[in-house]
Amino acid sequence: MGIFVDKELFEFKVFFIESKSSSANTIKISNEETDTYIVCKCKGRDFENMSKTLEDSTILNSINGNPMLRINIFYKLIIKNFVKEIHLHEGDNISKINITSDSINSLHYNIVKSIAKKWMNITGA
16 A cells, blocks of 8 residues: 555454563563453555654654654654544454553553554555
């Protein structure tokens, strides 16, 4: 798929395995289908939103003046600007995740990273 996709929404799934222990909760992204997964409905890239996303996630290095991409911010802005719906499937339970800054910040980093990378692969990055 090219950099500019149809105005229609497309969807993809991110499968993961959640491990809960007394010290921490961990999330491992799975290549195989699992009972727990996220379905994302997204729109494609457009020049204006992609440029703004890159600009908002880039800072200048104070030592040499070179631009640096803050990858964590970049991933979160991709979700905020291009993902329209997120549904969490846990077995038979389905819940909608509202896409706000707070909800994106509360998502586990591995899920944020996986959503952003899948979106970039689909849209041709």
